[in-house]
Amino acid sequence: MAESDGVEKRSRGRRRTTLADVARHVGVSSMTASRAITKPELVTPALREQIAKAMEELGYVPNRAARALASSRSKVISVLIPSFSNAVFTDVLAGLQDAVDKDGYQVLIGNTRYSDEEEEKLVGIHLQSNPDGVILTGLAQSKRVRQMLAASAIPTVSMMDLPSEPGQYGVGLSQFDAGYTLTRYLIDKGYRRIGFIGAQLDERTLKRAEGYRAALQEAGMYSPAREILDPHPSTVALGAELLGRLLAVAPDCDAAFCCNDDLAYGAIYQCQRRGIAVPAQMGICGFNDLPQSAWMVPSLTTISTPRYRVGFEAASLLKQLINGVQPARSVIDLGFTLMARESA
Amino acid sequence: MAESDGVEKRSRGRRRTTLADVARHVGVSSMTASRAITKPELVTPALREQIAKAMEELGYVPNRAARALASSRSKVISVLIPSFSNAVFTDVLAGLQDAVDKDGYQVLIGNTRYSDEEEEKLVGIHLQSNPDGVILTGLAQSKRVRQMLAASAIPTVSMMDLPSEPGQYGVGLSQFDAGYTLTRYLIDKGYRRIGFIGAQLDERTLKRAEGYRAALQEAGMYSPAREILDPHPSTVALGAELLGRLLAVAPDCDAAFCCNDDLAYGAIYQCQRRGIAVPAQMGICGFNDLPQSAWMVPSLTTISTPRYRVGFEAASLLKQLINGVQPARSVIDLGFTLMARESA
DNA sequence: CTGAAAGCGCTTACAG
DNA sequence: CTGAAAGCGCTTACAG
Numbered sequence: 001m002a003e004s005d006g007v008e009k010r011s012r013g014r015r016r017t018t019l020a021d022v023a024r025h026v027g028v029s030s031m032t033a034s035r036a037i038t039k040p041e042l043v044t045p046a047l048r049e050q051i052a053k054a055m056e057e058l059g060y061v062p063n064r065a066a067r068a069l070a071s072s073r074s075k076v077i078s079v080l081i082p083s084f085s086n087a088v089f090t091d092v093l094a095g096l097q098d099a100v101d102k103d104g105y106q107v108l109i110g111n112t113r114y115s116d117e118e119e120e121k122l123v124g125i126h127l128q129s130n131p132d133g134v135i136l137t138g139l140a141q142s143k144r145v146r147q148m149l150a151a152s153a154i155p156t157v158s159m160m161d162l163p164s165e166p167g168q169y170g171v172g173l174s175q176f177d178a179g180y181t182l183t184r185y186l187i188d189k190g191y192r193r194i195g196f197i198g199a200q201l202d203e204r205t206l207k208r209a210e211g212y213r214a215a216l217q218e219a220g221m222y223s224p225a226r227e228i229l230d231p232h233p234s235t236v237a238l239g240a241e242l243l244g245r246l247l248a249v250a251p252d253c254d255a256a257f258c259c260n261d262d263l264a265y266g267a268i269y270q271c272q273r274r275g276i277a278v279p280a281q282m283g284i285c286g287f288n289d290l291p292q293s294a295w296m297v298p299s300l301t302t303i304s305t306p307r308y309r310v311g312f313e314a315a316s317l318l319k320q321l322i323n324g325v326q327p328a329r330s331v332i333d334l335g336f337t338l339m340a341r342e343s344a
Numbered sequence: 345m346a347e348s349d350g351v352e353k354r355s356r357g358r359r360r361t362t363l364a365d366v367a368r369h370v371g372v373s374s375m376t377a378s379r380a381i382t383k384p385e386l387v388t389p390a391l392r393e394q395i396a397k398a399m400e401e402l403g404y405v406p407n408r409a410a411r412a413l414a415s416s417r418s419k420v421i422s423v424l425i426p427s428f429s430n431a432v433f434t435d436v437l438a439g440l441q442d443a444v445d446k447d448g449y450q451v452l453i454g455n456t457r458y459s460d461e462e463e464e465k466l467v468g469i470h471l472q473s474n475p476d477g478v479i480l481t482g483l484a485q486s487k488r489v490r491q492m493l494a495a496s497a498i499p500t501v502s503m504m505d506l507p508s509e510p511g512q513y514g515v516g517l518s519q520f521d522a523g524y525t526l527t528r529y530l531i532d533k534g535y536r537r538i539g540f541i542g543a544q545l546d547e548r549t550l551k552r553a554e555g556y557r558a559a560l561q562e563a564g565m566y567s568p569a570r571e572i573l574d575p576h577p578s579t580v581a582l583g584a585e586l587l588g589r590l591l592a593v594a595p596d597c598d599a600a601f602c603c604n605d606d607l608a609y610g611a612i613y614q615c616q617r618r619g620i621a622v623p624a625q626m627g628i629c630g631f632n633d634l635p636q637s638a639w640m641v642p643s644l645t646t647i648s649t650p651r652y653r654v655g656f657e658a659a660s661l662l663k664q665l666i667n668g669v670q671p672a673r674s675v676i677d678l679g680f681t682l683m684a685r686e687s688a
Numbered sequence: 689c690t691g692a693a694a695g696c697g698c699t700t701a702c703a704g
Numbered sequence: 705c706t707g708a709a710a711g712c713g714c715t716t717a718c719a720g
Contacts, residue, residue, distance in 0.1 A: 018713055029691045034715065044689065059495055064472045065418065066713035068409035069696045084438055090428040097455065106473065109453055111441065128408045129450065151403055236636040265636060272641040292580040292609060297616040362697055373707045378699065388705065410697035413712045 017058040025054040037062065064106075068130060076106045077318065078126035079135045082114045082202065086234070087290050088260075088307050089137070092159060095311025096135065103319065105132070114202055114233075116142040123148050133318040139163055139170070140203045155321035159314045160204060162331055169321065171314040171332040175204045178303045178336045179211025182285060183257060185301075185338055187219050191255035191283050195226035197242045197267060198259040199234040205259045208287060212257055226250045234259070239266020240273075255283035255344055261290045264300055268343060283344030289337075298342035306334045361402040369398045381406065408450075412474060420450045421662065422470035423479045426458040426546065430578070431634050432604075432651050433481070436503060439655025440479065447663065449476070458546055458577075460486040467492050477662040483507055483514070484547045499665035503658045504548060506675055513665065515658040515676040519548045522647045522680045523555025526629060527601060529645075529682055531563050535599035535627050539570035541586045541611060542603040543578040549603045552631060556601055570594045578603070583610020584617075599627035599688055605634045608644055612687060627688030633681075642686035650678045 023033040028047060036043045036051040043051070054060075068074040077100060081089040097107060108129060110122035123145050126134070134149060134156045141149075149156050156169065163170040186194050196212050198205045209227070216222035228246045232238055239258060243266065246253055258264035264286030271278045278284050278298055286293060289304035313332050320327045367377040372391060380387045380395040387395070398404075412418040421444060425433040441451060452473060454466035467489050470478070478493060478500045485493075493500050500513065507514035530538050540556050542549045553571070560566035572590045576582055583602060587610065590597055602608035608630030615622050622628050622642055630637060633648035657676050664671045 016713090020713075030713090031692090031715075032690055035690085038715085042689065047689090061468070061471050061496075063413070063474065063713055065409040065412035065474065066696090067715075069407070069413055069698085070713075070715035072696070072715095074409065084434040085431065087429065087431075090434060093428055094455075106452065106469070108450065111438075124405070125450075127405050130407065130409065152405075236639045240639055262636075266639060269639050269641050292606075295580045295584055295610060295613050297613050360697090364697075374697085375699075375708090376706060379706085382699085386705065391705090407697055410712090411699075413714085414697075414699040416699095416712070 016063070017060045018063070019060070022051060022054045022058055022060050025058060026050045072130070074106075074130040074132055075104055076108055076129050076131045077133050077135065077315070078108045078110065078123075078129070078131040080110045080112050080119060080122055080126075081137050082112050083233075084111055086260075086262075088288055088305070091307035092137075092311035092314075095308035095313075096315045097311075099312045099315035100319070112137070114200060116145075120144050120148075127152055127154075133157070133322045135159060135314055135318060138203050139168075155318060157314045157318045157321070159310050161207070162333055167330075169317055169327070169330050171310050171317060171334065173305060173310075173334050173336050175207035176211040176214075178287070178305075179208030179257075180215045181211070181336070181338055182287070182303050183212045183215035185340065186255050186257065186283060186285065186344060187215065187221065189283065189344065191344070192221060193223070193226065193250070193253050194221065194255045194257060194283075195246045195250055195253040196228065196257045196259070197239065197246060197263055198227075198229045199232055199238050199242065199263055201229060201231050208257075208259050223250070226253055234262050236262050236266040236269070239263035240270040241266070243267035243270040253282070255279075255285070258284065258286050261286035261288045261293050261300060261302055264302065264343070265292070265296065268296070268298070268300070279342065279344050285344040289339050293339070294341065300339075301341045301344040302339050304337040304339050306336070309334055360407070361404045362407070363404070366395060366398045366402055366404050369402060370394045416474070418450075418474040418476055419448055420452055420473050420475045421477050421479065421659070422452045422454065422467075422473070422475040424454045424456050424463060424466055424470075425481050426456050427577075428455055430604075430606075432632055432649070435651035436481075436655035436658075439652035439657075440659045441655075443656040443659035444663070456481070458544060460489075464488050464492075471496055471498075476666045477501070479503060479658055479662060482547050483512070499662060501658045501662045501665070503654050505551070506677055511674075513661055513671070513674050515654050515661060515678065517649060517654075517678050517680050519551035520555040520558075522631070522649075523552030523601075524559045525555070525680070525682055526631070526647050527556045527559035529684065530599050530601065530627060530629065530688060531559065531565065533627065533688065535688070536565060537567070537570065537594070537597050538565065538599045538601060538627075539590045539594055539597040540572065540601045540603070541583065541590060541607055542571075542573045543576055543582055543586065543607060545573060545575050552601075552603050567594070570597055578606050580606050580610040580613070583607035584614040585610070587611035587614040597626070599623075599629070602628065602630050605630035605632045605637050605644060605646055608646065608687070609636070609640065612640070612642070612644070623686065623688050629688040633683050637683070638685065644683075645685045645688040646683050648681040648683050650680070653678055 019030050019033045023030045033051050036048050112119040134154055136158045139161050158170040160172040162172055228242050258267050267284050276282050286300050286302040289302045293300035293302050363374050363377045367374045377395050380392050456463040478498055480502045483505050502514040504516040506516055572586050602611050608628055611628050620626050630644050630646040633646045637644035637646050
């Protein structure tokens with residue numbers, strides 16, 4: 001009858017197969033079954049095989065929550081990135097996954113949307129899962145985030161930038177140097193009134209801007225009037241708009257350093273719509289070297305950043321810390337490459 | 345001494361604050377403390393406040409693993425997407441997160457890389473976390489994946505396509521109809537020898553191709569010679585290459601239906617490099633309407649797909665299933681929009 | 689190489 | 705509205 005179904009005890013429902021079920025099936029204790037998974041070399045081959053067969057037959061699926069609770073190792077790595085729509089961070093994620101997959105880690109991904117508040121919230125939430133390690137983007141975490149992480153005593157590695165404080169672990173590149181290098185290239189190419197277009201205004205953009213300024217000041221060509229900084233997220237549309245704004249306030253510009261490739265695409269499209277020849281009348285360069293940059297017309301001069309490797313190396317470094325291995329270096333500088341192409 | 349430190353018991357080390365600690369601090373039982381979190385309306389306001397204060401003071405962080413184990417609800421949703429580098433899926437992810445964040449779910453993201461094998465592996469791994477629900481991309485899961493999911497009896501929703509089998513839940517759009525519509529548009533525009541450029545060859549691409557064929561056959565304009573299908577992942581570079589191949593085998597083509605925007609960008613760049621005017625000599629259209637498509641020169645004619653909403657609605661549907669609510673519809677068709685722009 | 693006992697930190701299902 | 709008991713499914717730390 002339907003009614004009696006309603007009163008059924010939880011124990012009557014179909015229950016997942018547990019390690020105890022497997023052990024019973026084979027006629028061993030649960031810890032032998034447990035060991036057959038975690039430390040197979042400690043179990044007689046014959047038994048090991050029987051246990052494996054039983055697991056297969058009974059459709060055993062380990063329960064991560066139980067394992068985490070008992071062992072106090074969650075096998076979870078928490079990763080916080082500022083954006084999903086920026087290809088830079090999905091590349092980083094790919095490297096990270098690849099570095100960590102075979103070790104049985106589960107990657108918990110949080111999107112901070114470039115917000116300190118969101119980051120705090122996410123750290124709090126991720127901490128509930130007792131991650132074995134945490135990977136952060138950038139170095140500009142709020143005090144509260146630092147505190148929470150310090151209190152939890154969980155190994156932490158930061159990505160993209162190079163930490164300068166002792167005790168901090170990080171993998172990335174010097175955003176300042178890259179900005180400087182690209183600007184220096186433009187100067188050497190003969191550009192004299194070089195503008196800067198930056199959006200989002202996150203730490204990396206600001207450091208690239210500093211590199212830009214340093215190079216121009218050194219060459220005696222710096223003018224603050226040629227800097228367009230906008231807090232909105234970087235998009236192609238915004239790049240088009242900001243190039244317009246740059247030309248409105250500084251019509252004599254002969255080049256624009258766009259703080260990422262998306263903005264640069266927009267800037268180039270804007271030039272094309274206005275009949276401004278790139279690079280003849282206006283040099284345009286970007287930052288990051290997204291796949292498209294080599295193919296567009298004109299191809300984009302930009303800085304290639306080792307995003308996949310940043311993710312991979314950050315995860316490798318974190319694994320060492322988790323396992324109590326003292327890493328060779330606490331800061332890994334992966335560098336960058338100037339890609340001189342047609343647009344500047 | 346260093347030696348005595350080495351022998352310290354696990355219990356001596358700094359231990360995380362538990363619910364019992366909080367309860368003791370306030371002088372109540374652990375379940376009252378537990379209830380203060382999960383069902384605050386069942387706890388006297390005064391007590392509730394004391395407990396909240398104690399949690400704050402002691403820096404209490406709930407242990408998800410313990411909660412999951414005790415309650416047999418993990419508050420985890422498993423999501424499988426085929427790619428991180430395709431903006432389509434990161435948009436879907438954004439919608440999904442937004443639909444699910446405030447409900448306290450943790451989203452476990454798996455990247456199948458368009459591989460059945462990877463998908464099987466990931467389902468197995470994710471099942472270890474006892475997800476309350478699963479979200480899959482597409483309908484072409486392997487038999488083994490279906491079995492695992494069926495055996496686990498976990499609610500499942502699929503994204504992007506429209507399931508036709510009864511009992512399946514899904515949110516998406518008709519890829520066939522969209523392919524048909526776009527091709528019909530090209531015919532109406534006066535194009536007569538329309539090629540097709542497809543990569544990756546996943547289910548969605550193949551369905552768009554079918555729509556393309558149906559429209560052309562109906563109009564008596566179909567020629568298999570004008571179909572270029574390549575199994576490699578879609579990239580701008582590949583788009584450029586495939587347009588070259590299309591023109592090599594079918595130099596009379598007057599338009600190309602590219603099965604996504606990335607390929608279309610490459611195709612347009614290829615035309616630009618070869619001095620082929622778009623759309624005058626060659627119409628080019630894409631699929632998905634990525635942000636850039638409206639801004640490039642020429643702007644791209646394409647199909648706009650409601651990716652964010654697909655993620656959002658799929659998660660909403662899944663939440664209903666998890667909560668035992670019978671959803672109004674098991675299949676939600678979100679449709680698509682033809683964006684007629686400059687390139688065709 | 690194998691096992692009996694205890695416990696990880698919560699929540700469920702009762703009672704009161 | 706509050707609590708004592710039991711248990712979720714594993715692993716740890718001993719023994720043997």
